Amino acid sequence: MATNVISAHGLRKSYGRGANRFDALKGVDLDIAEGESLAIIGKSGSGKSTLMHLLALMDEPTEGRIELGGTDTRALKGRTLNKARNQTFGFVFQQFFLTPDQSVLENVVLPLKIAGVRRSERRRRGLAALEQLDMGDKAKNKAVNLSGGQKQRAVIARALVNDPRIIFADEPTGNLDTATGAVVEDILFALNREHGITLVIVTHDEELAARCDRRIHIRDGLVVEAADREEVAA
Numbered sequence: 001m002a003t004n005v006i007s008a009h010g011l012r013k014s015y016g017r018g019a020n021r022f023d024a025l026k027g028v029d030l031d032i033a034e035g036e037s038l039a040i041i042g043k044s045g046s047g048k049s050t051l052m053h054l055l056a057l058m059d060e061p062t063e064g065r066i067e068l069g070g071t072d073t074r075a076l077k078g079r080t081l082n083k084a085r086n087q088t089f090g091f092v093f094q095q096f097f098l099t100p101d102q103s104v105l106e107n108v109v110l111p112l113k114i115a116g117v118r119r120s121e122r123r124r125r126g127l128a129a130l131e132q133l134d135m136g137d138k139a140k141n142k143a144v145n146l147s148g149g150q151k152q153r154a155v156i157a158r159a160l161v162n163d164p165r166i167i168f169a170d171e172p173t174g175n176l177d178t179a180t181g182a183v184v185e186d187i188l189f190a191l192n193r194e195h196g197i198t199l200v201i202v203t204h205d206e207e208l209a210a211r212c213d214r215r216i217h218i219r220d221g222l223v224v225e226a227a228d229r230e231e232v233a234a
């Protein structure tokens with residue numbers, strides 16, 4: 001049986017207080033197996049991004065816990081938490097979060113800078129990641145001057161540069177035309193297949209969800225059904 005990279009138990013997340021309180025997640029249990037591709041689907045406002053932010057340790061649950069490789073992440077604080085996040089995860093979000101007036105290479109090596117990797121090594125690994133995405137010739141360009149698809153590939157290069165075990169992608173193709181979206185999807189699934197990187201993808205796109213090994217549906221803060229290929233085929 002595959003080991004779980006992430007195990008979430010009884011996750012609840014509430015925003016606001018008192019009369020303004022909103023329960024965005026109402027008790028979610030979820031195991032994510034090493035090397036799988038998982039789609040999180042559901043309507044706008046159902047809690048998908050909230051769940052992903054918790055799983056990626058970017059936000060804390062109001063209740064419940066998340067284990068990362070068997071370690072209870074509630075024990076991780078400050079620097080240790082940042083380090084775990086930075087070493088284990090890559091992020092691909094719909095809003096690109098590139099610094100527009102910095103070069104593509106500078107943007108891509110940011111996680112390495114945070115990790116304290118020295119300059120020459122940063123450059124080597126950053127260029128290698130860009131080459132993988134056929135973006136080597138854009139390394140010196142300012143991020144602002146890239147096309148949408150190129151920006152998304154730069155974001156994927158940045159997600160890869162740390163050799164992550166898990167890539168979290170929130171609507172990775174949402175802003176892209178169909179053809180460019182397909183290229184970005186192919187890159188993500190190739191990373192999954194060839195490097196065993198676990199993919200967790202939030203999407204509205206049925207076809208993208210269908211390409212994943214497994215899908216979970218979120219409705220009003222709860223997992224309402226889980227379907228994998230076998231169940232669908234049965």
Ligand SMILES: Nc1ncnc2c1ncn2[C@@H]1O[C@H](COP(=O)(O)OP(=O)(O)OP(=O)(O)O)[C@@H](O)[C@H]1O
Nearest residue numbers: 015016022024042043044045046047048049050051
């Ligand atoms: N910081 C916040 N304060 C208050 N409410 C919030 C906050 N963040 C999210 N919410 C609410 O929590 C619910 C879930 O939000 P979330 O962003 O997880 O939805 P989503 O499923 O990702 O939607 P979309 O598909 O539109 O991105 C929404 O009703 C949203 O308004």
Ligand SMILES: [Mg+2]
Nearest residue numbers: 048049050170
């Ligand atoms: Mg969202």
